[in-house]
Amino acid sequence: MIFMLPDLNGLRARRKALGISQQQLASEVGISQSLLAKVEMGSVVPNYNIAKRLLDKLETLEHSHERTAGSVMHSKVVALKASGTIRHMTSIAKREGISQFPVYDGKAIVGSITTKDVMDIDGRIKVGSVAKAPFPTISEDVPISTVKELLRSSSAVLVVRGSKVVGIITPEDII
Numbered sequence: 427m428i429f430m431l432p433d434l435n436g437l438r439a440r441r442k443a444l445g446i447s448q449q450q451l452a453s454e455v456g457i458s459q460s461l462l463a464k465v466e467m468g469s470v471v472p473n474y475n476i477a478k479r480l481l482d483k484l485e486t487l488e489h490s491h492e493r494t495a496g497s498v499m500h501s502k503v504v505a506l507k508a509s510g511t512i513r514h515m516t517s518i519a520k521r522e523g524i525s526q527f528p529v530y531d532g533k534a535i536v537g538s539i540t541t542k543d544v545m546d547i548d549g550r551i552k553v554g555s556v557a558k559a560p561f562p563t564i565s566e567d568v569p570i571s572t573v574k575e576l577l578r579s580s581s582a583v584l585v586v587r588g589s590k591v592v593g594i595i596t597p598e599d600i601i
Contacts (some may be wrong), residue, residue, distance in 0.1 A: 431563055434477060438466040440484050455479045489569035492497050496566030498573075498600055499593030501586045505530050508537070508554025515553055524580040526596055529557040535591070536560065540581050562582075564593070 441451050452462040457476055464470035464481070471482070504524050506515055508531040519525060519541050529537040537557030547556055563575045563584045576583050577597050585593035 431448060434465060434468075434472075434480070437480065437484070440488070441466075443485050444484070446487070450485065451480070454483050456476050483495070489571060491511060492569040493510050494566060494570065495568045495583070495595060496575050496593070497563055498570065499566070499595050500599065503528065503584070503591050503594045503595050505591070506539065507555050508552065508557065510552060510553045511549060512547050513549030513555070515539065515544065516541065516549065526561070526594065528594075529553055529582060535584070538582070542581075561563075561594075563591075574600060577583065 438447050441448070448462050448466070449459045452459040455462075455476070456479070457472075461470065461472070461476075462480075465472050465476075494550050501587040504518060504522055504527060506518070506527045506529050508529050515527065518527075527539050529539055531554065537554065537559065538561045539557045541551055543556060543558065544583055561582045561584045562580055563586045564573065564576070566587060573583055573595055577595070577600070581596065583595045585595065
């Protein structure tokens with residue numbers, strides 16, 4: 427497997443814009459200040475792992491002022507069994523005012539389904555047979571800017587704590 431080294435141009439400018447010293451960033455990432463100085467000057471190319479840790483830490487710090495997924499999620503997540511029927515799903519959707527559902531088979535998320543997906547589907551059909559790929563999952567501390575990017579290609583995002591789903595976010599929650 428080939429890993430592409432992240433672009434480190436502008437690393438120094440991003441660090442300075444955050445108002446943190448080389449020593450602070452190096453300490454946060456677990457590298458020496460000397461190595462960070464050489465990376466910023468371009469005289470040393472770090473391995474992929476170090477480069478990724480540096481960029482991830484800068485991104486976290488840059489977005490630390492943003493609201494997080496945990497602050498906008500709905501804690502009530504209504505899930506459907508793959509073995510359930512579309513008729514049951516539409517009944518829940520109407521009663522609860524919900525249009526996006528994760529689909530489970532046992533304890534595992536196996537897909538997702540929306541009311542838009544079933545507009546012309548026979549009510550006796552099983553949810554699992556028309557479910558699409560599962561919604562993306564994120565942790566509660568993910569910044570809203572990242573959630574927005576995920577919602578550009580998915581109708582919902584699930585928020586997890588460990589392996590347990592603790593919330594759901596839809597576009598309406600962040601506009």
